[in-house]
Structures are given as structure tokens and as C-alpha cells.
């Protein structure tokens with residue numbers, strides 16, 4: 009089955025916020041019908057796709073590994089989820105992503121430093137890094153694209 013082409017893949021936990029943003033601007037009219045969003049964005053949650061539990065302990069990246077605050081190494085789970093989220097983005101023909109900031113999966117440009125002390129450092133979450141390397145334009149809920 010052919011998937012509808014969407015410009016944006018969006019962190020699933022942000023979808024409601026992005027919809028609100030769209031509703032404020034040029035897509036106010038489209039807000040009257042959820043179906044109008046077809047072809048604009050599709051959502052994905054890499055950690056959900058990896059079947060990580062909800063709720064789950066905080067996780068941060070340290071020296072290339074994804075560690076949970078309770079001491080587990082979840083790197084392989086996070087990579088599996090990121091790869092599945094990439095598949096969704098590619099299947100839908102997305103070229104840009106709007107991602108949840110600071111997350112070890114979705115964070116763009118700045119993430120927590122692995123010390124669980126709320127300290128930020130330069131870097132991307134695992135999925136964000138895959139998207140960046142694949143040439144996607146990256147945005148966050150703080151820096152939304154101006155032309156949607």
C-alpha cells in the first residue's frame with residue numbers, strides 16, 4: 009500500500025502542540041477537519057516503537073551509551089526504536105522533523121550530559137542524529153519552521 013507523502017515527521021509526544029501551532033496560523037481553516045492534516049505530518053515515538061515501558065526512568069547519553077537513571081544500558085533498545093522511527097519517516101517521504109528538545113532520542117543540538125543533574129551539553133538524541141545524517145531539516149517545539 010502506498011503511504012501518503014508527509015513533509016514532517018513529528019515526535020509523537022509533541023503532536024498536540026504542533027496541531028495547536030498549525031491552528032493559530034495559515035492552517036486555521038484546516039483545523040476544522042483533522043483529515044486535512046494528511047500530507048502535512050506523521051508522528052513517531054522511537055522509545056515507544058522500542059516497546060520501552062511507560063512511565064520509564066529518565067535516560068541520558070553518556071560516552072555514546074544510553075543509560076537509565078537506575079543503571080541499565082538501553083543503547084540497543086534506543087537504536088532499535090530510532091531505526092523504526094526512521095522507517096516511518098522514510099515510508100511517508102518526510103524531509104523535515106519537528107522533535108522534542110533535550111530527549112536522548114529526539115533532542116536536537118543540546119541534550120542532557122549523562123550525569124542526571126539537568127546539565128545540558130552539545131549533541132543530538134539518537135533518532136535526531138540519524139535524521140540529521142540523512143539530510144532532514146530539524147526543528148524543535150522551540151524553533152518551529154515558519155512556513156508550515
Ligand code: SF4
Nearest residue numbers: 019020021053108111
Ligand atoms: Fe517518544 Fe521521547 Fe521522542 Fe517524545 S521525546 S517522541 S516520548 S522518544
